[in-house]
Amino acid sequence: MASAQPGVHALKLQPPSVSQTLRNGSNFIKWDEDLSTVSPVTLCVDPHGFYLYWTDQNKDTELLDLTLVKDVRTGRSTKTPKEAKLRELLDVGNLVGRLENRMVTVVTASDLVNVNQLNFIASQEDEAKVWCEELFSLSSNLLSHNLNRDHTDNGVIVCCSIVRLFSSDRKRVENALESCRLPYGRVNTSNYMCVHT
Template sequence: MASAQPGVHALKLQPPSVSHTLRTGSNFIKWDEDLSTVTPVTLCVDPHGFYLYWTDQNKETELLELTLIKDVRTGRNTKTPKEAKLRELLDVGNLVGRLENRMVTVVTALDLVNINQLNFIATQEDEAKLWCEALFSLSSNLLSHNLSRDQSLLKILMTLGL
């Protein structure tokens, strides 16, 4: 034990880095089972990795703070629509791949009891997988959950800009 070096097991934290694909955005279909609505949206992440936001065809933008995301799912672990009419609307013929593999379910929660799910469908399976992995890594970044004063001010500025 005398030869043990202090700080050898220190965790090397890296600030979140947002890829070009996430910054420019991708086309998705957002669906809501309660309202039985299907809306084409452009899904994006801000350059600093604070917010996930989507814009519909009416240019209305909605924000979701990435630190509120608890899980991002794709494949058979996603929420699939139970209503046949809604499944028909989502399974458009020009999209590539199985419906379940193109789905991205974003699970958000303020606490362990009140859980919300946002459902998106990508045009291709590999696009859904890329977004799923990238969003989960951004939402689980420790530096994103423990912001400095300057980063907090930048986050407020990004909120006003979006």
């Protein structure tokens, strides 16, 4: 009779690896059906694979913690615009491929009830597929869910990034910042640009 080995299995966690494509960023069109808005953005991921962020033409940047991402979709399972006028705005120009195959829908949730979708459109199907696969891989990386992401390489936290990160719960964040005597809302933050860790 063969001797049995104890049922111990080691799971080796790999740190997130962000491709050069995601670090350098790609041009997308971000659309919002509720607001009927379409805006060109540059979509990027930070070198550590913690955050997805996009910058619009006015240089305004929005930030999303990748641990909040539950799914990333392209093709038939994406959200497509119902409004015909919005659909026409998105399916114009020299864009290559079917609209659905160029879409990237990022599904986020802070809990089981508050589920949101961010919708982006790439200029080509291959680009959408690469972003979809790599974003999902980063968002489902178990090791990155437990790494410290509270500081940059130089040990600085930008206060306005904290508010953007928790935009779904903005009022509570503003109240917490106010109680700590930190800037909140649309105030001059020149004296409070960063918090050293």
